[in-house]
Amino acid sequence: MKIKLGILAALLAGSFGAAGGPAGDCGLAQAEWKLGTHSRLEERDGKRLLVVEVPEKDRNGSYLSRAEIDLSPFRGLPTTFSMRVRIDGIEKEAGRKGIKFMVTYQAPSGAGIWHGGWGIYGPADWRSVSFLSPIDDYTGKAELVLGVEKNFGKVEFDLDSFRAENHFDLDQSSARAVYTDRVLKEKRLRGVMSPGGNMTEDDFRTLREWGANLVRFQMQRLYQDCTDLDAYGRWLKGRLDHFEKLTEIAPRYGIRLILDLHSAPGGRRSDSAELLMLHSEEYAQYFVRIWEEIARRFKGNPAVFAYDLVNEPYQTGAARFDYLELQKRAAEAIRRIDPEVPIIVEANQLAAPVAFRYFRLLELPNIVYQAHMYVPESFTHQNTPGSRYPGVISGIEWNKEQLRHTLEPVRRFQQRHRARIYIGEFSAKTWAPGAERYIADCISLFEEYGWDWSYHAFREARSWNVELEGTQEKTVPSADNPRKKALLEGLGKNLVTP
Incomplete structure (x- = not known):
């Protein structure tokens, strides 16, 4: 995709402002x-x-x-x-x-x-x-x-x-999110993240058998390959061409699609995961123009539920472009083209639940607010090898109630603003002891709170694939295992819930 750089600098330079704290x-x-x-x-x-x-x-x-x-x-x-x-x-x-x-x-x-x-x-x-x-x-x-x-x-x-x-103000607003019938009448969405590459019709057939009604399609590229915008644009065009084909396949199986810009222009800093476009006018302008092009291309496509503006934003402190303000600018650009398509914005710190303490409501219609759930990473990513759930991890007793405590900032945000919440990713590694219980407890809480969700990830890395089981050293195909059962039990709610 060839993007021309416009005169957006003045618009983009605005932010929610420094918190002015200690x-x-x-x-x-x-x-x-x-x-x-x-x-x-x-x-x-x-x-x-x-x-x-x-x-x-x-x-x-x-x-x-x-x-x-x-x-x-x-x-x-x-x-x-x-x-x-x-x-x-x-x-x-x-x-x-x-x-x-x-x-x-x-x-x-x-x-x-x-x-x-x-x-x-x-x-x-x-x-x-x-x-x-x-x-x-x-x-x-x-x-x-x-x-x-x-x-x-x-x-x-x-x-x-x-x-x-302290650069970020805590959320003190009592403003209410605004949704049109397009969102209010949308049924609950339960599904999966896509693989990192292409998807086939057989994938959608399998997902329908599992009960899924949602795929978050990730357009993913190595961060170091996101700096050359000409090469990035060619890659992005190829991913959008494939996504357009999926918009023809997905409706046959009753599956809605979210388009996820998983790799932002510029990539990330290697020492902090911070998005480089937060510090670069060129990358920031390109990001906004990408979403203008996407909005024009897919306007009115009934297979598309929403646009997910950027995966796991991360801003550590003062930046030229605030992580949420930049998402807002992209959302405003989309709204000038498509007044109703749902737009998903993500919290800071890689969409961490705790970041909802200072997340902000966007004063635009049909905005969905996204968190990811990998807490505690000592368990989910096995950063502490052998740690199990439920159990004591890093000195804390982790169980369903501790997960509830972790998600409390998201729940408070939902209730304060009457916002639609989407858990875009959650998982635990294939070999994590008790992964099936963790998955089941997460889904149980999402259901209790009325949140949409997608499991990370379908037929992707062996770390997360529920069609595999085994150890860190060796995994083997598995048609029936506790992790898969926990996921399918959650997806099965689509078959009985309006």
């Missing part, structure tokens, strides 16, 4: 450090540095230093933590971890709560790294944890550059 170093300047092995403090050019230098022979260890900080000014607030680092070595390779930039504190239950940055690796000259985490409302004393884990090389942390800031 900011500072949380008392780090006066803190005493508990230094880990291979770590030292230095004064250089007027700066205080923490230097961690790990020789290759010690590459398998964990070398962490800690200092007490005060997070009480940030209680209950989404908080951005940032600092500057310089890295020599500590490269990203299979089996290696990397640089640790984390904040930790203790929950009233005694469980340790950890917040941290995305994968940070070198080499790199001085640059800023950051992460965003909503801080619990009981938080006071905490620790800043810096270092290197299971890797080797040298990293310098500029301690004077450490900063915590």
Whole structure:
């Protein structure tokens, strides 16, 4: 798709505004450090540095230093933590971890709560790294944890550059979402994410047998392949051509389609997952123009339920274009072409439920609000191998009621604004002990709250495919397993529910 860059910069530059909340170093300047092995403090050019230098022979260890900080000014607030680092070595390779930039504190239950940055690796000259985490409302004393884990090389942390800031206002609005009959009379939607590639008519036949009435079709491309807009446009045209064919097949099987822009123009930063289009006028303009072209192409197509503007947005702090404002601009562009097609916007932090605490209602008709449910990732992604559900995971008892607690910000948003909620993705890895119970409990809550949902994912990676079972080392085809049964029981509600 060839996109011309228009004069959208002035329109796009607007945002919901900085929250104007607390900011500072949380008392780090006066803190005493508990230094880990291979770590030292230095004064250089007027700066205080923490230097961690790990020789290759010690590459398998964990070398962490800690200092007490005060997070009480940030209680209950989404908080951005940032600092500057310089890295020599500590490269990203299979089996290696990397640089640790984390904040930790203790929950009233005694469980340790950890917040941290995305994968940070070198080499790199001085640059800023950051992460965003909503801080619990009981938080006071905490620790800043810096270092290197299971890797080797040298990293310098500029301690004077450490900063915590609140950029996002909490949702205080009582405005109500507006829906026309096109949405109000739409039946409940229960289905799956598509595979990453093409779909066949046999796929739709199978999904109909399972009871699905929805496919979220993901247009997915490697993030590093999203920077060249000419190549990106050619790829996108091919995906839209295939999607158009699916709009002819899906109605034969009673299945509605959501068009999901799974990979945004520009891709993401490797060290934070932040969307690059939030910092680039060229990518941001291209994003809006994409949706104008799509809206014209598919206007009036009855197979299309909705447009999903961008998968899992992530904005850590101040940005040229706010993650939600940019989605709003795309939605407004669509509305000028198609006044009624439902439009799906996603919450920040990869559509995390907790981000609904500061999600905002868009003052446009027929907007659907999307969350993804992979909490706790220690279990769903098996980041803590062998962790099981239900059970104690990272010091917290995880069961259906804890899942309910996790989803509470989404539920409050729904009730406050009378908004339509869609869980676009949820899952647990094939080999996660208790995955079938996790899937069943999630679906039970979605049903209780009246939310649409789609399982991640149909005939995609073996990590999520319910037609496989086994271990991380080996999976085999499985026509009947507990995970698949849990999913089909949920999809079967389409066969009995109006």
